[in-house]
Amino acid sequence: MILFRNVKIMELEPSAVSEPIDVAVFEPGEGDRGGTVAAIGPNLQKQYPGAKVAGEGGYLSAGLVCGHTHLYSALARGMLVDIRPSKDFAQMLDHLWWRLDRAIDPNILRASALAGCSDALKAGVTSLVDHHAGPECIDGSLSIIRGAYEAVGIRGILCYETTDRNGMDGARAGVAENIRFAREIDAARASGAKPLTEAAIGAHASFTVGEETLTALADAVRATGRGIHIHLAEDKFDAVDARHRFGKGPVERIEAVGALNDRSIIGHGLWLSPSEAEIMNAHGAFLAHNARSNMNNAVGYNNLLPAFANVVLGTDGMGADMLEEFKFAVFRHRESQGPWWPGDFLKVLHRGNKLIGRYFDRDYAPDCPGFGTVKAGAPADLVLWDYDPPTPLVGENIAGHFAFGMSSRSARTVMVAGSLRILDRRPLYDDARIQAEAREQASRLWKRMEER
Ligand SMILES: [Zn+2]
Numbered sequence: 466m467i468l469f470r471n472v473k474i475m476e477l478e479p480s481a482v483s484e485p486i487d488v489a490v491f492e493p494g495e496g497d498r499g500g501t502v503a504a505i506g507p508n509l510q511k512q513y514p515g516a517k518v519a520g521e522g523g524y525l526s527a528g529l530v531c532g533h534t535h536l537y538s539a540l541a542r543g544m545l546v547d548i549r550p551s552k553d554f555a556q557m558l559d560h561l562w563w564r565l566d567r568a569i570d571p572n573i574l575r576a577s578a579l580a581g582c583s584d585a586l587k588a589g590v591t592s593l594v595d596h597h598a599g600p601e602c603i604d605g606s607l608s609i610i611r612g613a614y615e616a617v618g619i620r621g622i623l624c625y626e627t628t629d630r631n632g633m634d635g636a637r638a639g640v641a642e643n644i645r646f647a648r649e650i651d652a653a654r655a656s657g658a659k660p661l662t663e664a665a666i667g668a669h670a671s672f673t674v675g676e677e678t679l680t681a682l683a684d685a686v687r688a689t690g691r692g693i694h695i696h697l698a699e700d701k702f703d704a705v706d707a708r709h710r711f712g713k714g715p716v717e718r719i720e721a722v723g724a725l726n727d728r729s730i731i732g733h734g735l736w737l738s739p740s741e742a743e744i745m746n747a748h749g750a751f752l753a754h755n756a757r758s759n760m761n762n763a764v765g766y767n768n769l770l771p772a773f774a775n776v777v778l779g780t781d782g783m784g785a786d787m788l789e790e791f792k793f794a795v796f797r798h799r800e801s802q803g804p805w806w807p808g809d810f811l812k813v814l815h816r817g818n819k820l821i822g823r824y825f826d827r828d829y830a831p832d833c834p835g836f837g838t839v840k841a842g843a844p845a846d847l848v849l850w851d852y853d854p855p856t857p858l859v860g861e862n863i864a865g866h867f868a869f870g871m872s873s874r875s876a877r878t879v880m881v882a883g884s885l886r887i888l889d890r891r892p893l894y895d896d897a898r899i900q901a902e903a904r905e906q907a908s909r910l911w912k913r914m915e916e917r
Contacts (some may be wrong), residue, residue, distance in 0.1 A: 466493060467885065468509055469849060472525040474839045477675035478815040480808075481860035488525055490845040491882050500659070500883035501829065502843045520878045521663025522848045524858070527837045527860055528591025528846040528879065529787040533694075533732050533753035533779025536595050536610060537569055538562075539581035540907040541782075546914045554700040554762050562598075563630070568913035569599035571609055576906035578613035579899045585785035586619055589876035591846035592821045592836075593621040593785055594730065594753070596667055596694055596785035603638045607646035609647055611662045617894050618886045620846060622730075622824050624667025624694045627682060629675050636678045642684055643667055647689035654828075661882065665694040665730060671708040671715035679741035690821070692728025692750075693719060699733035700764045716741035725750055728823050732779065735759065735767045742772040749774075749821050754813070755781035757793040762811050766801050771809075778810075778816045786873045787814060795868045807864035814818040814867075849878040 467490045474483040493499045503513075510516065546564075552657070553559040562567075569577075578595075585593050593614075599606055607623045614621055622644065627639030654660065666685045668674050676697075686693055697715040698704040707715040716737055716879035719725045727749030734752050745752065752773040758781030759766065770776060780790050795810050818837025825844070826835060834840040837898035839847065852858070852875040858866050879887040887895055 466495065466503065466513045466881070467492065467519045468513065468516040469519055469525050469879070470510065470521045472520065472523055472849065472887035474505070475524040475526040475850070475863065476733035476838060476860070477526065477863065478837065479813055479860070480863045481812060482858055482863070484848070485522070485711045488839060489516060490847070490880065490883050491573065495883070498830075498842070500845055502831070502839060502841050502845050504841055505839070517692065519554070519888060522851075523877065524850040524852055525839055526848055526850065527818065527839055528848050528881065529589050530592040530594070530777070530821055531585060531590050531780055531785045531787055532594050532732065532751065532777030532817045532820055533755060533781060534577045534581070534595055534785060535597070535782035536593070536688050537566060537574065537597055537599060538608070538782035539577040539584070540903060540910050542574065546909060546911045547785060551585060553555070554701060554764050557762060564908070564914050564917045566598040567601055567917050568910055570602050573906045573910045574599060574602060574606060575613060576903045578610045579616060581785065582613050582617045582619045583892065583894070583896055583899050584618060586892070587790070587876065588786040588873035589785070589848040589850070589879060590785045591620055591786055591879065591881045592817065593619060594694070594820065595621055595623050596626055596777065597623065598628070598669065600635050600876065601644050603635070605642075607642060607664070608649060611646075613663050616660065617892075617899075618827070618881050618884050619862070620661045620821065620881055621693060622663045622665050622694070626667045626669040627678060628669035628673040629678050630669070630673040633677070634857070637681070639667070641683045642812055644685050644689060646807045647691055648781065648810065656804050659828045659882070663766065664691055665728070666691050668693060668695040670696040670703055671718060672703045676711070679718065679724070680723050683722035686724045686726065691722045692726055694730040694732070695719070696732040697734050698736035700762075701736045704736035714738055714741045716744050720744050723854060729752070730820065732781070733759065733764075733767070734773070735765050737769065739772055742769055746774040751775040751777050753777050753779040753895070756792060756797045757781075757783055760793070760797060766797065768803065771804055775816060776813045777820055778814050788867060788871060788873045791867050807868040811864040815862040824888060845880055845883040847880045848876055850875040851877040
């Protein structure tokens with residue numbers, strides 16, 4: 466049993482801040498309800514005298530969710546590689562990212578996944594939705610990433626981004642890796658485990674996925690009961706290409722093969738049509754909005770954002786600091802003169818939990834309150850923030866504090882599935898080793914990129 470004493474519970478949706486109270490958590494393996502919030506009430510230490518105290522005071526919230534990232538880009542930070550200038554997004558993929566993903570080998574992959582997962586936990590992020598590419602190292606790659614998630618103890622949904630751009634053998638290997646990994650997770654569950662990682666069916670983008678591969682992906686979605694995770698209309702070119710080559714918008718293509726469902730994760734979607742937003746909404750699909758990445762790639766702004774029912778926030782590989790991403794999302798939207806306010810983006814930030822629930826709710830009792838809340842019975846993915854605001858912090862102004870003040874440096878103690886991962890800002894795993902190994906593998910990666 467782990468105890469947080471005298472904490473104010475901060476709920477993001479509906480937004481609320483409680484009076485100071487105690488929160489007790491069942492650790493993993495502690496009975497049927499291991500990994501969930503055990504009780505909330507005053508003086509719980511009396512009730513659970515043997516409980517370990519993990520913090521006193523501050524704000525306790527559900528962990529944050531990053532709805533779309535690329536852990537393979539964790540070692541791209543400050544890259545010292547001769548990259549030709551790019552005049553558009555397609556060239557940026559060619560000159561930079563497709564050289565990088567071809568250079569990934571198992572050691573580079575492991576090191577980048579560990580470094581990215583550790584970064585996320587330190588920022589108060591307890592779930593990371595990853596979209597992986599590495600065409601020279603496909604088979605088994607998702608298990609390597611899973612190993613990193615399990616080693617640092619973070620939750621997430623993994624997939625391999627299937628693409629035709631490296632030939633049809635590569636495309637088939639991508640589909641196979643997604644199915645293989647989904648089966649691996651199914652087998653772990655069947656043996657009674659509650660794996661920290663789940664599987665989605667990954668694909669790169671409409672413009673690199675032809676009809677044969679798209680059909681195979683749709684079959685994989687049906688066979689595994691998962692959702693597709695794909696970039697659509699990140700750049701205008703992707704939407705134009707789909708209409709030109711297939712006579713359909715990118716979302717219409719996915720729907721036409723029966724691959725769109727309420728576990729689908731559509732990255733970016735800047736150039737989708739209003740009717741495509743309606744199609745996604747009708748299927749309960751998620752749109753992962755990555756404001757900062759869109760700015761960095763100069764692909765435009767998603768002015769249709771309010772038309773999508775299930776918007777979540779992602780970083781698209783630019784770290785995993787979701788409070789920072791929240792600020793970018795808010796300010797870029799303000800600049801676009803859109804109708805949303807910080808409170809709308811607080812709902813968007815919180816909605817990542819709904820996505821996580823679609824994949825992980827099955828591991829919890831039917832009466833579980835679900836992810837994204839601090840209530841008895843809820844999954845214990847929690848963050849204790851030691852934020853000490855200069856103005857009152859109440860339910861009505863959490864979004865204002867997130868936009869104009871609070872940052873991830875306030876993340877003090879982080880727990881995933883009832884297991885403490887960061888305690889008083891000290892990772893409970895060997896972070897110095899992870900960072901040292903990452904620097905070594907980053908040098909190797911950059912060297913291998915020069916050869917490609
Ligand atoms: Zn992406």
